[in-house]
Amino acid sequence: MSRMHADYEILPELLAEARRLAVDFHAGLKDRPVGARNPVMAPQVLPDEGGGALSALKQFEQTVAPQLSASAGPRYFGFVTGGATPASLAADWLVSSADQNSPDPGDSIGPALSHQTIAMMADLFDLPYSQGGGKDGFGGTFTTGAIGANYLGAACFREWAGRMNGLEVTRDGLGELLQPGAVEIFSASPHVTMVKALGVLGFGRKGYTDIGKQPGREAMDVAALDRALSNSKARAKVVIASAGIVSTGDFEDLTAIADLCDRHEAWLHVDGAFGLFARCSPRLAPLVTGVERADSITTDCHKWLNVPYDCGLFFTRHIDLLETAMLLTAPYLEMDGAVPSFINRTMESSQRLRSLPVWMSLHAYGREGVREIVERTCTLAGEMGKRIDALDGYELLAPVRLNIVIFRGVLGDDAESNAGQKALLDAINATGKVYVTPGLLHGKSGIRAAFSNWMTGPEDVEIFADALTEARAAVASEGEA
Numbered sequence: 001m002s003r004m005h006a007d008y009e010i011l012p013e014l015l016a017e018a019r020r021l022a023v024d025f026h027a028g029l030k031d032r033p034v035g036a037r038n039p040v041m042a043p044q045v046l047p048d049e050g051g052g053a054l055s056a057l058k059q060f061e062q063t064v065a066p067q068l069s070a071s072a073g074p075r076y077f078g079f080v081t082g083g084a085t086p087a088s089l090a091a092d093w094l095v096s097s098a099d100q101n102s103p104d105p106g107d108s109i110g111p112a113l114s115h116q117t118i119a120m121m122a123d124l125f126d127l128p129y130s131q132g133g134g135k136d137g138f139g140g141t142f143t144t145g146a147i148g149a150n151y152l153g154a155a156c157f158r159e160w161a162g163r164m165n166g167l168e169v170t171r172d173g174l175g176e177l178l179q180p181g182a183v184e185i186f187s188a189s190p191h192v193t194m195v196k197a198l199g200v201l202g203f204g205r206k207g208y209t210d211i212g213k214q215p216g217r218e219a220m221d222v223a224a225l226d227r228a229l230s231n232s233k234a235r236a237k238v239v240i241a242s243a244g245i246v247s248t249g250d251f252e253d254l255t256a257i258a259d260l261c262d263r264h265e266a267w268l269h270v271d272g273a274f275g276l277f278a279r280c281s282p283r284l285a286p287l288v289t290g291v292e293r294a295d296s297i298t299t300d301c302h303k304w305l306n307v308p309y310d311c312g313l314f315f316t317r318h319i320d321l322l323e324t325a326m327l328l329t330a331p332y333l334e335m336d337g338a339v340p341s342f343i344n345r346t347m348e349s350s351q352r353l354r355s356l357p358v359w360m361s362l363h364a365y366g367r368e369g370v371r372e373i374v375e376r377t378c379t380l381a382g383e384m385g386k387r388i389d390a391l392d393g394y395e396l397l398a399p400v401r402l403n404i405v406i407f408r409g410v411l412g413d414d415a416e417s418n419a420g421q422k423a424l425l426d427a428i429n430a431t432g433k434v435y436v437t438p439g440l441l442h443g444k445s446g447i448r449a450a451f452s453n454w455m456t457g458p459e460d461v462e463i464f465a466d467a468l469t470e471a472r473a474a475v476a477s478e479g480e481a
Contacts, residue, residue, distance in 0.1 A: 007053040014053050021061060029073040033432035036069035071435070074456040075463060077449035078437040080246070080274045080404075082306035085454055087364035088357035092308045095353045102353045103346070105337020114142060114355040115339050120362050121301075121313060124370060125279045127292055131340065133319030138297070141322070141345035142354040143312035146273045147193040148347065149298035152314045154197040155325040156296055157267045160318065161236035170325050174202045184234035188213050188220035188252070189245045191271050208240065216442070217398075218245040222256045229264040237266035243288050244275020247441055247448065249381075249402035251275060254290030262293075270294040273312075274452065277304040278402065280371045284378065287402070304374055304403075306454045307357040319345070377451040378403050380461055384449065387465045393472040397441045406439040408446035409472060421445040423478075427471035434467045 007014060025032075041063070050056070070076060072083040084092065102110025115131055118140045122129035128137030143149045155170075161183040162169035169177055177183055185198070185208040199205040209232075212224040220241065229237060239261055241252045254270065261268040270276075270291050276299040278284035279291070291297060295318060301311040316322055323344040333343060343349050362370075385400035388407045397406045409424040411417075422438070425447050429435055439448030449464070 003050055003052050010054075014057075017054060017057050021057065021065065025065065025068065026072075029070050032068070032070040032073070034070045034073065034075050035078070035429050035432075035435035036067050037430070037432075039067040069435070072453075074453050074460045075434045076453065077451065077464070078435045080300075080303045080450040080452050082303050083453045083455055084308045084357075085306045085361055085365065087360045088305075088307040091357040091360035095356050098353065100353045101350055102355070103342035103349065103351045104333065104335050105339050105341060106335035110353050110355070111337065111339050111342055113353070113359060114342060117355040117359040117362070118142070118313070118315075121358065122315065124362070124367060125276055125299075126285070127279075127297075127315065133317045133322075135317070138315040138317055139319040139322075140313060140315040141342055142301075142351070142358075143314050143346055144310045144348075145302065145312040146191065146271075146298060146300055147196060149273075149300070149312040149314040150191065150194040150271065151197040151200065151347065152322060152326070152345075153269045153296040153298055153316070154194065154201050154203070156316055156318055156321045157238045157269060158201055158203070159321040159325045160267055160295075161238065164236035170327070178202070181233050181235065183236040183238065184209055184232045185238045185240065186211050186225060186228055186232075186266075187240035188225075189218045189242050189247075189250075190240050191242070191246055191273065194240055194269075194271060218242075218248055218250040218441070219252045220257065222253055222260065225257065226260055229260055229266060232264075237261075237264055238269065239266050240269050240271065241294075242275070243270055243272035243291055244278070244402060246273075247404070247439055248398040248406050249275070249400070249404035249450075250398075251278075251287045251401070254288065254293070256290075258290045258293035267296075268294045269296045269298075271298045273298055273300045274303045274450075275402065277370070277374050280367065281375050281378075283375065284402070301354075301358050304377075304452050305358065305361060305370065306373065306452075307361055311354045311358065373454050374403075377453070377456055380456055380458065381405050381449075381451040383458070383461050384451070384464060387461060388468070391465065391468055391472075393476075394468060397439065397444060397446045403451045404448060405451075406441055406446055406448040408439075408444065409475070411475070418445045421447060424471060424475050427474045428467055430474075431467040431470050433470075434464050 100108045100110045105111040119129045130137035131139050133139035158169055162177055165182050187208050188211040195205050198207050212221040214221050241257050278287045296316040299313050301307045302309045326344050328343050381403045382400050384405050388394045388396055393410050394407055395410055408421055411420045436447050436449045439446040
């Protein structure tokens with residue numbers, strides 16, 4: 001009997017051991033260092049014969065588990081990172097257990113489940129839904145995350161821009177689309193994943209017109225956009241707007257931008273990787289008014305919905321363009337099904353059942369559960385901003401508008417330097433109590449913290465404040481030494 005067959009014979013014992021390790025991890029989550037600092041993996045020789053799954057789990061427990069960070073926990077404030085709710089964690093185990101390759105209908109419930117879940121997410125965001133997209137609403141697809149979703153958005157508007165120029169870009173290549181007067185893209189604060197997507201799809205990482213920002217903010221100057229659109233001679237115009245800009249959580253005036261896009265017949269893409277979730281809260285929803293008028297929208301479920309990595313979501317009214325850009329045909333793929341195939345809506349022809357953790361979370365916690373996470377974490381971010389305002393040696397770089405706090409240490413003559421702020425950031429993370437990442441606003445280096453984990457509570461704000469005080473003292477002590 002092979003090792004694999006032998007392991008399958010003891011599958012209940014094997015999964016029980018994996019369960020023990022998972023439960024132990026979560027039991028110690030609040031005590032584990034939030035960021036893994038300089039983890040080490042010694043070189044190993046590939047064994048000729050393995051020792052079986054239980055032996056591998058034992059090696060994991062001894063060498064990997066102790067160095068795992070508590071990024072799934074309540075005080076990981078880096079990037080915009082959620083955790084995994086109990087329902088989504090259980091669902092993710094089932095995803096691996098069932099191991100459905102879910103894009104193509106005909107042999108699995110996966111595609112039907114994904115379509116149903118996308119419709120539920122559209123309802124959560126108060127967006128009109130239509131499986132095929134169009135004037136009646138948005139269709140969509142699950143992706144790996146923001147880069148995948150923004151790639152799909154850029155592929156859609158590239159196809160649209162081609163048609164506006166009498167071209168079939170995906171079939172025939174970029175060609176004339178890169179000539180002056182064919183297409184112009186406008187943005188003020190595009191996320192780096194969209195910049196990357198523009199590069200990969202041939203527009204170039206610098207292939208957009210930089211629109212001015214409102215004074216003291218990251219948000220687009222709408223009057224400047226109006227002037228740029230009016231002056232543009234391009235046959236196809238694209239505007240990339242943001243709902244929740246990553247440095248500060250700022251929002252652009254999507255209603256005014258949508259009005260301009262209507263007037264100038266421009267495509268509107270909205271990056272709402274985390275900011276779209278403001279639609280879940282009656283108190284915050286006005287920040288995102290107008291997003292329902294977009295041509296395409298990006299968001300991430302592994303942020304505020306708190307499902308396991310990786311899980312992004314892309315909406316568009318132009319499913320026909322998406323399916324043209326992503327078309328994949330071969331005789332062996334011609335399966336009949338009651339719902340459209342996701343092979344023609346994403347880059348990957350092999351796709352895990354990402355919809356199940358989302359579906360399970362929505363059924364487990366409903367609209368009110370998601371609203372509570374969003375509103376609580378935004379409130380806690382506001383409280384953290386007030387604490388930083390009151391702390392000696394720190395200052396806010398921008399008002400807390402949503403869930404992101406951007407601040408810096410006041411370090412005397414070193415206040416403006418990257419090195420000084422990095423030393424403070426490293427000292428904060430060295431406490432093991434929290435994890436934060438660098439920030440930059442209007443040329444000033446700083447530190448940013450994003451609140452998006454379902455576990456985060458008022459006690460974590462207190463621990464964060466203590467870590468800031470401890471780190472400031474450590475940096476001051478080093479400076480005196």
